Amino acid sequence: MTALLAERAADVVSAAQQLLTKRMGAPVKLSDPMELSGSGRTTVLRVRVAENAFSLPRTLIVKQVRGSTPDRRAGGLAPGVASIDAAFLREAVSYQFTTALSREQRPGAFLIAHSVPDRLLVLSDLGDNALLTSVLQARVEPGTRNSLMAFAQALGRMHAATVGREPDFVALMRRVDSVHRVDGIAQQAQAAIAEVPGLLAAEFGIEVPGEIAERIVHGNRLFTGGRYRAFSPSDLCPDNVIMNEEGARFLDYEWGGFRDATLDIAYALVSYPGCLCDFELSRSRAKEMVEAWRSAVVGVWPSLADDTVLAERILEARLIWVWLSTYWFLPADHARIATAREHGLSVPRSEALINRWSALAEDARMTGDDAVGDFAEQVSAMLEERWSE
Numbered sequence: 001m002t003a004l005l006a007e008r009a010a011d012v013v014s015a016a017q018q019l020l021t022k023r024m025g026a027p028v029k030l031s032d033p034m035e036l037s038g039s040g041r042t043t044v045l046r047v048r049v050a051e052n053a054f055s056l057p058r059t060l061i062v063k064q065v066r067g068s069t070p071d072r073r074a075g076g077l078a079p080g081v082a083s084i085d086a087a088f089l090r091e092a093v094s095y096q097f098t099t100a101l102s103r104e105q106r107p108g109a110f111l112i113a114h115s116v117p118d119r120l121l122v123l124s125d126l127g128d129n130a131l132l133t134s135v136l137q138a139r140v141e142p143g144t145r146n147s148l149m150a151f152a153q154a155l156g157r158m159h160a161a162t163v164g165r166e167p168d169f170v171a172l173m174r175r176v177d178s179v180h181r182v183d184g185i186a187q188q189a190q191a192a193i194a195e196v197p198g199l200l201a202a203e204f205g206i207e208v209p210g211e212i213a214e215r216i217v218h219g220n221r222l223f224t225g226g227r228y229r230a231f232s233p234s235d236l237c238p239d240n241v242i243m244n245e246e247g248a249r250f251l252d253y254e255w256g257g258f259r260d261a262t263l264d265i266a267y268a269l270v271s272y273p274g275c276l277c278d279f280e281l282s283r284s285r286a287k288e289m290v291e292a293w294r295s296a297v298v299g300v301w302p303s304l305a306d307d308t309v310l311a312e313r314i315l316e317a318r319l320i321w322v323w324l325s326t327y328w329f330l331p332a333d334h335a336r337i338a339t340a341r342e343h344g345l346s347v348p349r350s351e352a353l354i355n356r357w358s359a360l361a362e363d364a365r366m367t368g369d370d371a372v373g374d375f376a377e378q379v380s381a382m383l384e385e386r387w388s389e
Contacts, residue, residue, distance in 0.1 A: 009033045012043050015118050016062045020052075023113045028052045030060070041066050046125060057124060061109065065091075065119040086184060087254035088119045093172045094256030095121065097231065100168070105161035107154060107233070108250045116176060126249055132241035136279045145285065147243050152265065152289040154248035155236075156296025159261040162231035163300045166258040169231065183257050185234055186223035189320065192327035193217060199330050204382045212375050219320035226260025228301050228313070234259070236267050237275040265293045266317035270359070273325035276352045280359065283366075290314060311367045318363060319372060322356045329353060350387040354380055 013030050020028040029051035036044045045062045065088045095111035109123040135147045193216055200206040208216075233240070234255035242249050269286050271277045281289070294304055304310050329349040361376035 008043055009035065009045055012045055012062055012064045012120070013047060015064065015115070015120055016047065016060075016122055019113050019115050019118070019120060020056075020122060024052065024054050024056075026052070026054070028056070030062075033062075036061070056112070059125040060112065061121075061123040061125050063121045063123065085119075089116070089173075089176055090184075090256050091252070091254045092116065092121060093169065093176060094231075094233070094253030095123065096172050097165075097169050097256075098253070101161055105157065107158040108253075126242060127244060129242040129244040129249075131239055132243060132248070133238035135243060136238055145288070147248070148268070148281075148285065148289055149292045150243065150247040151241060151268065152292035153296055154250070155261075155264050156293040158250070159228075159230035159232075159264070160297050160300050162258075163229070165231070166229065169258060183223060183255075183259070185255055185257070185259070186220075188327070189220040189223050189324060192324050193220060196323055196327050196330075199326070200379065203330065204379075204386055206379060206382055209371070209375060211371050215316070215319060215372065216323055219316050219323070222260035222263050222317060222320060224259075226262070228261045228297070228304070229258050230261040232257065232259045232261065232264050234264075235274050236264060237272045238277070238279070239275070260313075260317070261297065262313045262317040263321070265290060266314055266321055269314070269363075270318055270321040270325065270356055271352070273321045273328070273356070276329070276346050276349060280355060283362075312369075315363055315367050315369060315372065318360055322360045322376075325356055326353060350383065354383045354387070357383065 010033075013033050017028055017030050020030075028049065030047040031050040032048040033045045034047075036046055043062075043064045043066075047060055047062055049056045049058055049060060092111075092114045095109070095114070098106055098108065099110040101107075109126055111121065111123060113122040114120060132147060132151065135143055138144070193213075196216075197208040197213070200208060233250045233253050234257065235252055236250070240250060240252045242251060267273065268289060269281060271280055290310070294310060298305050304313070329352065357376050357380035361373050361380060364370070364373035364376060
């Protein structure tokens with residue numbers, strides 16, 4: 001740990017000790033900070049509870065988010081573009097919400113204490129576990145398959161457990177925030193409606209047909225409505241998923257909120273659009289993941305037992321994720337791209353976008369949606385032609 005990191009860690013540990021002491025009503029001493037994965041704007045530490053008068057776990061996770069200036073596209077999922085205050089408040093509320101779930105339903109760590117002024121979270125420690133990134137990079141079977149099935153099943157269990165509980169989440173948001181209650185992902189999706197057609201026309205001479213434009217507008221509603229609404233962490237890139245004896249567990253709820261649940265399972269099928277990933281699912285593996293997810297949610301959403309309904313909903317969610325991926329990475333925004341590449345599965349934006357549009361075209365053909373298939377093939381071919389020059 002560098003001197004700068006050591007100084008920062010000491011400050012975070014001190015703030016966490018003060019918070020826990022105030023919360024517990026008796027001194028709490030933390031020691032042996034170990035830096036875990038984080039970013040330039042966050043410090044994430046594992047600390048040992050050296051002294052306390054209560055039954056705190058032996059180790060805790062402490063996360064502090066530092067402030068920054070919002071980007072012009074503030075409020076969305078793409079790395080490096082969010083207002084830190086909005087992100088922290090979302091994460092704090094999301095942990096409060098999920099901590100209230102039963103242990104069997106909880107999708108990740110539980111919240112022990114938090115401080116909004118200090119942008120500080122104290123969480124339970126899920127232990128030394130493998131990131132999904134590491135599992136996917138290894139490409140060893142049956143480990144890869146088992147982890148992806150666990151991921152899909154965990155998503156489904158989380159969705160099934162949180163259906164109908166949006167008023168609880170909204171009430172928690174209202175207690176801490178009167179400014180950022182609008183979902184930042186929904187704001188990004190709305191911005192993409194206006195900007196992507198111009199980007200495609202200016203960069204590649206591609207005109208968006210009216211039917212596709214209408215489909216995008218409809219698909220964007222999945223972020224604000226939809227028939228299958230449940231809690232979602234949103235940023236489900238492999239670095240934010242760990243594997244342990246309980247299956248898949250989710251980290252980083254900075255964009256947590258309620259959205260149509262098909263967006264979450266489609267997120268993996270689109271190869272994690274919030275980052276630049278080189279892991280692509282085979283059609284058979286994607287089908288297995290969808291089935292694993294469906295088995296967990298069909299009890300609360302019986303209509304998804306219909307294969308046609310399910311395929312149409314998944315395609316709609318895939319379309320909007322590819323659209324947003326284009327919005328995030330088609331412009332040569334080097335800061336955003338560099339931040340996205342911090343994830344372990346990283347490829348050039350050109351390769352990522354070509355693959356995502358090509359896979360969307362294939363999925364649309366299999367679903368019998370020629371309008372989306374034709375357009376996706378056109379975009380994929382044009383991207384490949386232009387970027388291969």
